[in-house]
Amino acid sequence: MANRNQKEDTRSRIIQSAKRLFAEQGYQKTTISDISKQAGLSEAALYEYFQGKEDLLLTIPQLWVSELIEDLEDQMFGIDGAINKLRKYLWWNLRRIEKAPLDAKIVYLFLKTNANFMKTQVYSNVRRLYAYLLEIFDEGKRTGEFREDLNSYLARDIFVGTMDHIVTRWLLKGMKYSLFDNLEEIFNLMIEGFRNPAVLTQGIKENKNNINNQKFYKEDGNGKTVI
Amino acid sequence: MANRNQKEDTRSRIIQSAKRLFAEQGYQKTTISDISKQAGLSEAALYEYFQGKEDLLLTIPQLWVSELIEDLEDQMFGIDGAINKLRKYLWWNLRRIEKAPLDAKIVYLFLKTNANFMKTQVYSNVRRLYAYLLEIFDEGKRTGEFREDLNSYLARDIFVGTMDHIVTRWLLKGMKYSLFDNLEEIFNLMIEGFRNPAVLTQGIKENKNNINNQKFYKEDGNGKTVI
Amino acid sequence: MANRNQKEDTRSRIIQSAKRLFAEQGYQKTTISDISKQAGLSEAALYEYFQGKEDLLLTIPQLWVSELIEDLEDQMFGIDGAINKLRKYLWWNLRRIEKAPLDAKIVYLFLKTNANFMKTQVYSNVRRLYAYLLEIFDEGKRTGEFREDLNSYLARDIFVGTMDHIVTRWLLKGMKYSLFDNLEEIFNLMIEGFRNPAVLTQGIKENKNNINNQKFYKEDGNGKTVI
Amino acid sequence: MANRNQKEDTRSRIIQSAKRLFAEQGYQKTTISDISKQAGLSEAALYEYFQGKEDLLLTIPQLWVSELIEDLEDQMFGIDGAINKLRKYLWWNLRRIEKAPLDAKIVYLFLKTNANFMKTQVYSNVRRLYAYLLEIFDEGKRTGEFREDLNSYLARDIFVGTMDHIVTRWLLKGMKYSLFDNLEEIFNLMIEGFRNPAVLTQGIKENKNNINNQKFYKEDGNGKTVI
């Protein structure tokens, strides 16, 4: 058991080191030597735990994404209404990303463009994560919160696209500002198109007199730019 | 002058070869040797034209994005109305991507995640491309097509995020289907939130009885998935 | 005592495994991992019994050569005449080799060319084995069987050289034929030069009409080749 | 042409370095790094010229043995009589070995025990070298110099075995004495058994009063020992 623990510990140390280095210097610039040094063991030992550099890259976010999957249901539990759920989903997702920026960086910047990513467990987990959104949209249509002719797939595309865009920009900009800047507003803007027009909404109204818009942008130019 | 032409020709051959290989095998798996062989010259000679592999990557889409910039104004010329312009922008952009998938793949998959991309000419050109959208949103607000409290930056984020999402998925899925599948519908869905509620719109109505929704998705599973 | 036996048993198992593997795959290609696996213990445990791989190689034939030394006197006991003794020596030696081909292979192919072989106990035992020949030659000179001006050292060189040559070829050829093919004839041929010309010999006569010579060689190409 | 020369030169430098190091420290203890350093180039460059360490080992004596083959006919040209030829062969062979001790060491100590040696060009060349002896023995039988019932194959075995024995011992003893010590005597001793007894020979007579025998051995203990 001690053995098991120790092995797990070493493995974990390697993952932590690799995560940090990949996130800091990028995948390519990070060497196996760097990682093993950082983890406090020899290169040869590292190869006892991982097949190689790419295996390491592909394995790193495994745990994180699995946790996300598990957490998702838990977090959603007890929330009523599709819009509330959608809102929760966004806030929850960004919070998790803010709390694990290294994992996020690896998933969003290095993993997604890797040719082998799609064969990964991570990939299918990410799909499950996004698939959850479809249920929300379907529910919203049933309950009348969303327009009955809403195409859930396309709504999800908009939602995911926007969310990913926000995250990716944040990562590329060095995570210097809060992911939650303007989040309320952009959420409402996105949602607006999904709402059932038959129902009187106040959604966008809340922001109607939002004289803070400009303030935000004056304080932080980041919000204005896209990659 | 013959020299000059010759040089340009060689340079162009290198770019074409690199483009094809990067797009086919990815940036990392493509070697300088591959590229120079394909271009019909020695590896050393390639270094007369480019600083190195990364320089090549960063330079390749230069021309393409410059062309986009030039073409944009031209294509927009004479189009009346913000929504019409936005629509034109989307259709135009996707068409260009469909016509130059290699360039697109390099920009969307390999370039954007490169640490040095932001120092690139391409980057600033892409920004200009996206900045154009702000003008459209501002115009829409002025003319009353869009709600007066619309935050142009956030609208642009949604628009760009969704567009990029569509493109990225298409690239990752091997460009096997048409980029224009469901485009009409997703455009209308996105736009809906931007519209001025005071104005009677017909936008979404067009799709109201769109019983084809399901057909599309049954035929092609691609539309349902996200990366 | 049980412990002692156990230890001896394990040691012996290691030796047997190493012997087989060295002989089969050669010294270099055989790994400590192979040997310990074959012997049914861990690599680390092997180091409790032997200093390392080279020590193993150097130790393996220890027992065998010691046995040879012991057996030699025993086998020679009661044999009369230098030529008879020489003959006995040759037949005895080849029989021992035929019965322990793994040991022989290790001694002849891997050990003799090892830089540290000469510091070995095995080496000094082999010398004693060969030294015995000098006594035979000296005896033959005294008794008049061999020419009085015979240089025992050189006679021994011829004898040992030829014998080793026969053995080495046999080993390299995969031990597919009998070591005793043509042995009679080659022994007589060798001896002929040592004989006292004053004494009427019949040695070579015996083979005079040996019309089987060619038969042997036609049947088995091995005899014809040298390494 | 300059290129060709340069490449040949580099290749040759690698071979020289490897030869020296293998001969000095043995095959196993010599590293690729040692060799490339000695040859004044990088490890990577070495791999441009040779597949690896074993390829190097197997290639090194190629040239030497080819030269031997070529030289053999040349040296034998004009020599009359089988015994004279045999004598020439022995003296010639040992001279060549004395002049190229590094090559000899590699062939005799490292190559012959290598599992892949037999697939080598060197191997077949060595066989040709030894095959030449058969012709000499056959000639001797025809001319009556050798006994008519002499089995050429076995005579060759004795000759080659003895010769190899002399060489191997010399190499293992550090090449400290002359290969030609006692050569005359051992040659005559070996030959004696081959001679046609019908012919009056003087061969062994020459050494009859050779009271120097003991002197040689007293001066140098090496001559007395065998491996």
Add this chain to the structure above:
DNA sequence: AATGAATGAGACTTCATTCAT
């Protein structure tokens, strides 16, 4: 302009050996 040759660096692999438990 072009290139053959070389190179340094790093990935990956294997292995004999050591050591804490």
Add this chain to the structure above:
DNA sequence: TATGAATGAAGTCTCATTCAT
């Protein structure tokens, strides 16, 4: 005694890059 874990060293290979010609 025994072993899992680790390691240093070397072999092997690939590649981006440099340089003399």
